[in-house]
Amino acid sequence: MNANNSIEVDELHKPYFVWFEENWIHDDVLHQHQKGQLVYVESGFQYITIEEKIYLLPQNHAVWIPPNTIHKTNSHSEKINLMIMFAEVDRKNSFYHEVNVFSVPPVLKEMIKYVEKWSKLLSKDADETIFLRALFNELPHFVEHSLKLHICLPKDKRLTKVIEHLHHDYHKEIRIEDLGETALLSTRTLERIFKKETGLTLSKYQQMLRIIKSLELLSAGNLTISETAYEVGYKSVQAYTRSFQAVMQFRPTDFVKNIK
Structure with missing residues (x-):
């Protein structure tokens, strides 16, 4: 996923990477990452095409995109603020192999806001790793009542x-x-x-x-x-x-x- 400047996420030698953008600019090109990806819409609304299905992310919603999943982003919102977190995940856990769109509960919302301090940090940081490991460890519990809000092409x-x-x-x-x-x-x-x-x-x-x-x-x-x-x-x-x-x-x- 590209924004105003390009970062090759898969070339970073760290388990997690945080990327926050105000007024995100999309390239609308199909792509994939070796890491899994959590996309949170802080404001605006976001359409994401994932393996020939179109998903909608309204404000205060998020989507988990599994590793190596082909997807692209596009938005009709004039201004959209996105928080994106890339993560190496436990591939044995079936949860991380499925797309999940869900309303973000208050606790997770506060955790996401907190990780903004590590946005675009390219080097390893022990505190970032510990905090994000905890966030992704709890993610399956946060999305237990997730929506299957999509349409197939x-x-x-x-x-x-x-x-x-x-x-x-x-x-x-x-x-x-x-x-x-x-x-x-x-x-x-x-x-x-x-x-x-x-x-x-x-x-x-x-x-x-x-x-x-x-x-x-x-x-x-x-x-x-x-x-x-x-x-x-x-x-x-x-x-x-x-x-x-x-x-x-x-x-x-x-x-x-x-x-x-």
């Missing part, structure tokens, strides 16, 4: 225009018949291929897009929950709240409280 080229249509017009009523015509497929064939490629039905995929977009809007802080609901295509706040709770397992009001 299909590989089948027949779905390319369908995905473009869904991503552009997610807030509108979408007819499966129209999507079938776009893909030159029968509705039954389209539904079968789409479910196989993404793991979701077309309606569930649109729901996920709406909720993810709403998280982005709520994180920006410019719209109320009611305004956000209508912006992403819901006809009532009640319908939006039910959909949000079905996906997130908590209410929009809980999310807004968490990001403040």
Whole structure:
């Protein structure tokens, strides 16, 4: 991952490396690291593509990216502050082989803020090593209730225009018949291929897009929950709240409280 200046993380001879940037600038290029990577969004919101799945990191959320995992970052936020921690981890622990997106609890948030003092330190530091070893040792416990908030990008080229249509017009009523015509497929064939490629039905995929977009809007802080609901295509706040709770397992009001 590159920012305003380039640091080759894998060439550093230290088990941990901390990198904090205000107003992070992204290169949007697929890459990987030998070390695992914890990305925390202090402010703004962040999209990360990890092995052909798009994840959203709202403010006060983090993602664990396993070692050697191909990924890239991109953001629609005008300004984003990121804290990134690279770590050599216990490869026998299955937790470190999985992607996890999660809301950062207060204790972990304070620990992350504390490690900012070691940002971009290239030399080994005993105190840094001890502290970060403790942080990563506890990380599996911090993410026990992590979200699987992502959408898959299909590989089948027949779905390319369908995905473009869904991503552009997610807030509108979408007819499966129209999507079938776009893909030159029968509705039954389209539904079968789409479910196989993404793991979701077309309606569930649109729901996920709406909720993810709403998280982005709520994180920006410019719209109320009611305004956000209508912006992403819901006809009532009640319908939006039910959909949000079905996906997130908590209410929009809980999310807004968490990001403040």
